Amino acid sequence: MGELLRSEEMTLAQLFLQSEAAYCCVSELGEIGMVQFRDLNPDVNVFQRKFVNEVRRCEEMDRKLRFVEKEIKKANIDIVDTGENPEVPFPRDMIDLEATFEKLENELKEINTNQEALKKNFLELTELKHILRRTQQFFDEMEDPSLLEESSILLEPSEVNRAPLRLGFVAGVIGRERIPTFERMLWRVCRGNVFLRQAEIEDPLEDPTTSDQVHKSVFIIFFQGDQLKNRVKKICEGFRATLYPCPETPQERKEMLAGVNARIDDLQMVLNQTEDHRQRVLQAAAKTVRVWFIKVRKMKAIYHTLNLCNIDVTQKCLIAEVWCPVCDLDSIQFALRRGTEKSGSTVPSILNRMQTKQTPPTYNKTNKFTSGFQNIVDAYGIGSYREINPAPYTIITFPFLFAVMFGDLGHGILMTCAALYLVLRETRLIAQKNDNEMFSMVFAGRYIILLMGIFSIYTGIIYNDCFSKSINVFGSGWSVRPMFDPKVGGNWTFDMLNGSRILQLDPAVDGVFKGPYPIGIDPIWNIASNKLTFLNSFKMKMSVILGVIHMLFGVTLSLFNHLYFQKPINIYLGFIPEIVFMACLFGYLVIIIFYKWVSYNARTSREAPSLLIAFINMFLFQYRDPTVKRLYTGQPVLQSFLVIIALACVPCMLIVKTLVLRRQHMWRKHLGTQNFGGVRVGNGPTEDEAEIIQHDQLAQQSEDEPEFNFADEAVHQAIHTIEYCLGCISNTASYLRLWALSLAHAQLSEVLWSMVMRIGLARRSLGGFFLLSITFFFFSILTVAILLIMEGLSAFLHALRLHWVEFQNKFYSGQGFKFLPFTFESILEGRSEE
Amino acid sequence: MPSLLFCGPKMAACGIVISIWGVIMLAMLGIFFSAKSAILIEDVPFTEEDIRDDREPPQNIYRLYSQVAINCFIAAGIYVAVGAVSLCQVRLNKRQEYMVT
Known part of the structure; x- marks a missing residue:
């Protein structure tokens, strides 16, 4: 856990990689994932x-693999994930890989085009x-003798001299949803002079390009004359109907049908074989596609x-920073050596530490337990960089405040x-790779x-609440008898019992109150009508106590920051006034809360003064009112002294610090x-005090220390002071959310019990x-939906806020940047980079 | 043979969890009701008459307590049955999984 207190100590280093070994060395560094490369040519474009x-070649391979993967997914074949971590292929193997992928892609594409055709x-x-x-059916109907007769009667008188009526027809297939408009269009354009018959095809047909199932209908149109034929054909084209030649005589039709059926059978066989071949290719690819992806x-x-x-x-050689x-x-040295050996190079790669004034990145080593809190x-x-890390304290305080x-x-259990x-089935659940975000x-x-x-189980025992019911283990300390x-x-x-609805027990009567319950709140309060009055007072005081302790702890942590960064001014004029200010006002409040709890018993509790009034009077220096009882003798003197000390701390932070700076x-x-060729040396009064202030040669992009600006510093310090002093008050009040939320939770669970x-x-x-x-x-x-998930989320959010705002702003600046090592981990998990 | 499977694996797991919780909680409630726990007085369906017409108080209230306790035990039994059914469903789901793959 020691490493969690502060972020890791980082160093800038130069790597001299022999050009032939560079590839292997970098791959080894990627496997251990402990170095972050800096971009040494930021001005050069990609x-x-x-x-x-x-x-570019890798990208091309990646694209081909993605194509193969898409095809595999389309064919509903599972991609085998053995979880192995393949070694990085050598650069010379790249051509082999490329050839393999090229072949695979071409084969697949060929199969696809063939299959489509x-x-x-x-x-x-x-x-x-x-x-x-x-059409056979339509023609059969037409040859129906009764219909023929009718038409011949109708035609007879005028048709004597003309040639026999010759009706032309076209037949085709059209999408079923287009039929109504198609029909209307035909009617309008040909002025009702065509005759359309259509029938639905029962089984859906497969569209070869999109492989969707489409429903279609067969139609046949009869018309007379070439002009109409042209019109009809144009309309058919417009509606994307496919026209097929249809022989006129039944004999020909029958022959054609037989021919078509034979060809369909042949084609079906070829199609099946193609599909089989495709499946085989894809299945073979599915076994290795993950490994290929990782390699590429x-x-x-x-x-x-x-x-x-x-x-x-x-x-x-290549130089990396x-x-x-x-x-x-x-x-890292070891990984470099391994890389050099692997590449067969004789010249070792060199790692050289550098001095720099740049702020290193922040790197906190975590494990599976601490990473959540981090x-x-x-x-x-x-x-x-190297600032106190709040994570180790968060491990305890966060769940506790929650x-x-x-x-x-009950909810805790x-x-x-x-x-x-989740914890016990951890390995199995990780292996399942659930993609659900929630x-x-x-x-x-x-x-x-x-x-x-x-x-929550612990606090539930303290509150003596289990699904809003109390558990009486040790026997209540209260007695009615x-x-x-x-x-007595x-x-x-x-x-009296018959006459009144509510009676109040008097703890001053002997034997009514036999002492506190051994752990937590007495179960009898659960059925008392003044339960809330009692619990509110208790929980409010508890929140203030917890809050003040939490904040004082935060301020104390800032001391370790100042000690570590060796800033004595910040200790004497920052930390000490801050902690004195808070301890004098709110630390004192906590002490009198405890004092009141301890010093009054059942008999004297009637005389106990209100803490709120006492605390307000403390700031107003008002001690004359005889109706307000004192907590202890000498209270006015001590309280006035504390307030004055606290107020005296404010100018310390506000003005004195700026002046000293x-x-x-x-x-x-x-x-x-004086500047001696890039090396800046201060010439102090004596030779010993001469120190090297700045050393230009090593730090390539050294930034000058910011100039001291009195006005800026004064404003900054004023803001900080005001924020801190007002923050002490508002943050203490903010901790009352502990009381408010626990009250809300208890009430909600009680409502749920009584209503359901x-x-x-x-x-x-x-x-x-x-x-x-x-x-x-x-x-x-x-219970699960409202009390566990909804209420749990709200309590989580509030605990988060208490940590981020009330606790961390006392010591944590949080202005670093994260250490992002070069690692293959994300590639292994199947996430693509960027 | 008609399949007895009527719910998916998630539903069955949910059923098991609820029935475990139900059995434990309802059985404990039953025990507490039969122990005449004072905290649970609000959940006992007594009326003014029960108290007024009681010849030897608090026998009427006690009788109600034990009756609610019996209800709790029977409900716990129902949840045992629900749990058993859910367990069967989980088994069936597993078997089906094997059969498919």
Whole structure:
């Protein structure tokens, strides 16, 4: 856990990679994932870099693989994921890979085009088959003698001299949804002079290009004359109907149908074989496509990284600058050696540490338990380099503050069980690779949820709340019997019981209150009518106590920051006034809360003064009012003293610090410095004090220290002071949300019990069990949905706020940037980079 | 043979969880009701008459308590049955999974 207190110590280092070994070295560094490469040629655009050709080739391979993957997914074949981590292929193997992918892609494309052509052919034949069948029906109907007769009668008188009536026809297939408009159009354009017959094809046909199932209809149009024929054909074209030649005589039609059927059978066989072949190819590809993906993406990542390096003048080696944690330097060296060996190079790669004034990135080493908490902190802001990291304290305080708001034994147990399931089945659930966003979010926070659940059980025991019911284990400390006993001062009678609805127990009567419950709140309060009055007072005080302790702890942590960064002024004129200010006002409040709890008993509690009034009077210096009782003798003197000390702290922070800073700056300026060829040396009064202030040669992009600006500094300090002093008050008030949310949670669970569970329980008949099991079902669903998830989320949010705002602004600046090592991990998990 | 499978794996798992919770909670409620727990007085369906017409108080109230307790135990039994059915469903779902692949 030691490494969690502060971020890792980082160093800037130069890597000299022999050009032939560079690829292997970078691949080894990617496997260990501990170095962050800096871009050494930021002005060079992407297309002018050295390895742009290789990156392009990798991208091309990636594209081909994506195409194959798409085809595999389309064919509903599972991609085999063995979870293995293939080694990075050598650059010389790239050609082999390229050839393999090229071949695979071409083969697939060829199969696809062939299949498409075959399918199109097949579709045409099927349509033709349907046309032939249907038209046969139409013609059969036409030859119906009764119809013929009728027409001959009609035609007879005028048709004597003319040639026999010759009706032309076209037959085709059209999408079923187009039929009504098609019909109307034909009617209008040909003025009703054509005759359309249509029939639906029952089974859907497959569209060869989109492979969708489409419903189609067969139609046949009869008309007379060439002009009409042209019109009809144009309309058919416009409606994308496919026309097929249809022989006129039944004999020909029959022959054609037989021919078509034979061809369909042949085609079907060829189609099946093609499909089989395609499946075989895809299945073979599905076995290795993941490994190929990883290999290609790793190569691409390596070339991207090599593009960040500088090329030496002699072209013999690549120079890279990397950030790396100091404690991992050994393993980095080792990885470099491995890389050199693998490439067969004889010249070792060199790692050279550099001095720099640049701020290194922040790197917190985490494991699966701490990473969740570190994420909570990082979501607010990445810590500045080597700053105190709030994460280790968050591990305890976060679940605790959550549980204060979520205090219920039953809900806590449910939450713990759910989290335990996630934790115990961890490996199996990771292997399942659930893509659900909600689930993966909850899964990432499983240890947080587990701790939240356990702490909720604890606070539930303290509040003595289990699904809004109390559990009486040790026996309540309150007793009603002595109230009826006049000997000890009891004044109740049985007549009184009949007359009044609510009676109040008097703890001053002997034997009524036998002492506090051993752990938590006495269960008797659960059925008392003044339960809320009691609990509110208790929970409010508790929130203030927890809040003040939490904030004082935050201010104390700032001391360690100042000590570490060696800023004595910040300790004497920052930390000390801050903590004195807070301790004098709110620390004192906490102390008198405890004092009041301890020093008054059941008999004297009537005389106890109100803390709120006492605290307000403390600021107003008002002690004359005789009706306000004192907590202890000497209260006015001590309180006035504390207020004055607290107020005296404000100018310390506000003005004195600025003035001291200014003096220091002036002193440094008067010393004067000299610049000896890039090395700046201060010439102090004596030779010993001469110090090297600035060393230009090593730090390439050294930034000058910001100039001291008195006005800026004064404004900044004023803002900080005002923020802190007002913040003390508002933040303390903000911690009252602990009380408010725990009250809301308790009330909500009570409402749920009385509105849902009681319906099932309070039945006089024996049949009530049926209703009870139904109401329990709803009770459980509502408990999970409203109390666990909704209320849990709201308590989580408030706990988050208390940490980010009230706790962390006391010491955490969060202005660092994250250490992003070059690693293959994300490639392994199947996420593509960028 | 007609399949007895009527709910998916998630539904069955949900059923198991609810029935475990239901059995434990309802059985405990039953125990507490039969122990005449004072905290649960609000959940006992007594009326003014029960108290007034009681010849030897608090026998009427006690009788109601034990009756609610019996209801709780029977409801717990129902949830045992629900749990058993859900367990069967989980088994059937698993078997079907094997058969498909």
